Amino acid sequence: MKFKAFLTDNGVNLLEKRFLPALDKMGKVCHLFLTREKAYFLHNLLSGEGIQCVAQFHKETLFDDYRISSQNEDCIAFAIDISLLQRAVRSGVSICSEIGAAGSAANRLQIKLVKKLPPNLIQDVPISKPLSRAQGLELQTALDMAQDIPPTLVQVPDLNQLQNFKAVAPSEDRNLSAQTRSERAISRGDAQSVQVSVKHFSKSLQCHLAKPDCAFFGIAPQGACLTVIFQFFIPGTR
Structure with missing residues (x-):
């Protein structure tokens, strides 16, 4: 199971200033569901009570050099604390800006899944154990149901x-x-x-x-x- 990608400037702006603050109002924890083509932030989809929230992005909207692989048809899902992710993105942006101001070209913000923390890590965000194939299928089924469009809007x-x-x-x-x-x-x-x-x-x-x-x-x-x-x-x- 592998995932890594670079956040684009547009992706950083969307997450830091718009979507993560809104998602944080929905609840403390959500599932991040990554597929070959899209990234989803899913709140409360596996519960029948309360608000359910789906934020869907094409990978190009947020990421560049997007790479993902898993034994579950290249899908990865896990629970993550939204406020910790928001803080990590904000901190990463600040550090990358300082590096850029110092004249370095290597100032892009990379996100990746790791088992051990590398020495050059800027921020680490704890996540849950990735969902199993059965749990991922349950989440996908709930997502499909949540995206059913009412007959009248x-x-x-x-x-x-x-x-x-x-x-x-x-x-x-x-x-x-x-x-x-x-x-x-x-x-x-x-x-x-x-x-x-x-x-x-x-x-x-x-x-x-x-x-x-x-x-x-x-x-x-x-x-x-x-x-x-x-x-x-x-x-x-x-």
Whole structure:
């Protein structure tokens, strides 16, 4: 089982300033799932309770010179403390910047899995024992289920309104309560409803820290859960 890659400047910026702070709001620990083509940060996928979070990246978005091999179809998964990873990336960036300022060209930030700590290591981040083939299959199955798209998605135009639990009602309904508007829409077949924990819903909105370009909300079949999809890197939005 081997993995090593260099973080690109864009990858460092995305992880340090956007995605790791957002993921840290979801929970202390997540699974890092590495495949031949993609890297996933997965929070709580193996539990049926609470918020589940999936952050998916093509390898080129984060890494350069990406190399991975394992007996599990070149897939590697393990649990990692997000705050420790964030601290290591931040520290590595600082040290690489100092090396670059001193005139050295070898100032790229490399990430690799090691069994023994080499003498030139800048930061080490403890991880769990890598998942077995059976555990990896369980995680992959949970990931596939989490990525099922609801039949209907509604785009949210302004995430700041959701942060404050506010919404602008249509002009013809502004004299009606939110409950009445919802009941009328459901009775007409124009809406669906699902009960969620306000605490969990509020926490899920912390993903706005990753600065998405837009967000979509949908309800899974049989009202199983609320699905929130944050979309990034839409051409023409930045």
